[in-house]
Amino acid sequence: MAASGEPAGAAAHIDAYPLLTRAAMLAVATVGATIFAISPLLPDIAKSFDIEPGHAGLLLTVYSIVLALAAPVVGLTAKQLPRSRVIVAGLVVFALAWLAAGQVRSFAALLILAAVAGAATGTVLPAAYALAGDLSSYEQRGRAVGRIVSGWSIAILLVVPTMAFAAQVIDWRSAFAGLALAALGCALAIGMAPKPPLAAATGPLVLAALVADLRTVLADRGARLVLAVNLVNMGAFYGVYAFLGSELRQANGWDSGLAGLTIAIYGMGLLIVTRNAGWIDRIGKERSGLMALVGLGAWLVVLTLLVGIPPLALASVLCWGLLQGTFFTAITALATEQVVRLRGVMTAMLSCSTYLGVTLFTPCTAWLYQHFGYWAVGIFCGLACLGAAALLSRLAAGARNG
Numbered sequence: 001m002a003a004s005g006e007p008a009g010a011a012a013h014i015d016a017y018p019l020l021t022r023a024a025m026l027a028v029a030t031v032g033a034t035i036f037a038i039s040p041l042l043p044d045i046a047k048s049f050d051i052e053p054g055h056a057g058l059l060l061t062v063y064s065i066v067l068a069l070a071a072p073v074v075g076l077t078a079k080q081l082p083r084s085r086v087i088v089a090g091l092v093v094f095a096l097a098w099l100a101a102g103q104v105r106s107f108a109a110l111l112i113l114a115a116v117a118g119a120a121t122g123t124v125l126p127a128a129y130a131l132a133g134d135l136s137s138y139e140q141r142g143r144a145v146g147r148i149v150s151g152w153s154i155a156i157l158l159v160v161p162t163m164a165f166a167a168q169v170i171d172w173r174s175a176f177a178g179l180a181l182a183a184l185g186c187a188l189a190i191g192m193a194p195k196p197p198l199a200a201a202t203g204p205l206v207l208a209a210l211v212a213d214l215r216t217v218l219a220d221r222g223a224r225l226v227l228a229v230n231l232v233n234m235g236a237f238y239g240v241y242a243f244l245g246s247e248l249r250q251a252n253g254w255d256s257g258l259a260g261l262t263i264a265i266y267g268m269g270l271l272i273v274t275r276n277a278g279w280i281d282r283i284g285k286e287r288s289g290l291m292a293l294v295g296l297g298a299w300l301v302v303l304t305l306l307v308g309i310p311p312l313a314l315a316s317v318l319c320w321g322l323l324q325g326t327f328f329t330a331i332t333a334l335a336t337e338q339v340v341r342l343r344g345v346m347t348a349m350l351s352c353s354t355y356l357g358v359t360l361f362t363p364c365t366a367w368l369y370q371h372f373g374y375w376a377v378g379i380f381c382g383l384a385c386l387g388a389a390a391l392l393s394r395l396a397a398g399a400r401n402g
Helices: 018-049 058-077 083-101 107-134 138-149 151-169 172-192 207-219 221-252 256-274 278-283 285-305 310-336 340-371 374-401
Strands: none
Touching: 018 058, 018 083, 018 107, 018 138, 018 151, 018 172, 018 221, 058 107, 058 207, 058 340, 083 107, 083 172, 107 138, 107 310, 107 340, 138 151, 138 256, 138 278, 138 285, 138 310, 151 172, 151 256, 151 310, 207 221, 207 340, 221 256, 221 285, 221 310, 221 340, 221 374, 256 310, 278 285, 278 310, 285 310, 285 374, 310 340, 340 374
8 A cells, every 4th residue: 555645566675775775874874963962062062162051051052943944944945956966965054053163252243153054964864864765665664764863873873972082182173073074974875876867847937836735734733733742752752852861870980982872872772773674664554653652641741760870870871762763764764754745844743743842842851851850741742642553543443544
């Protein structure tokens, strides 16, 4: 059975373009590392500009908000361009922004460059997700998406620790310069990689057509449910992740290295799932996402209660990666199957919902953490995942009734 609007006779092409697939995966790893890498480097950034760490935290806020705003705009305006060209353009702008960041001496200028990098990330991520949909049939989409989104696990396991080490040995500017060079390398690889035939353009870009496309996506019931579920889950994910390092260090008396190693175990769980995502296709994307959300509803509470018991904390973080990796792969695959002719717009809206969720949830979880502790964050975010599961079950029910 094919998704509604899927081109007739679509074939799985993911194995026919190995260089393009790997380069897109590394592009996701490179731009995706930013949201994880900024947080541990905030004290160093604050010191270099002689400001408080809390003030330096504006970098994360600006980056996330601009990404959320830029993703749907770029998705709408670039929908007729080849995905690879959009990814390359975003990577180049991303690299130039962080290279320039190493030269500024004003925090205000750094905020502007972080906004530019956020806009570039909002260009790269949706195009990479949509590319996975283009290179796969409906039946193998989970496997294809898993390959691309495994870039997030590489970001956590490799890129973020490497940047932290570079910042410790040299400075934070060199860490972001290295990230910029990696982005340029990915852009070069994607530019040189063989690509599938280009689809014909559908007409000139006019405001009325862009608005109509956005309305088409938002008018689709399945699209709305996918976006809402993703918003809630990703807000819950970042709510727990934001304080995990601090809680591990405080509860166990660890230094930043041990806490970072524990967080890297989350990336290992994510990698295990995303590199073996064919089972999501076999079980069903809706069912897999629903099972993961129900599991997260309980597991986020368990995780926050076990951070002070090192062996159990390690096991909990690994299981968290497995569950979250399952959900993220499933929901991204589902996003590529809603309003298929506007796949790029849909995946752009998915990225928008991710960072909108982060923006909305962070103040709530920060308040809970400050007043009640980490366990309250776990309960709040666990309940949010159960609410998301209820929403996703409506998508599955609609698919059965349809």
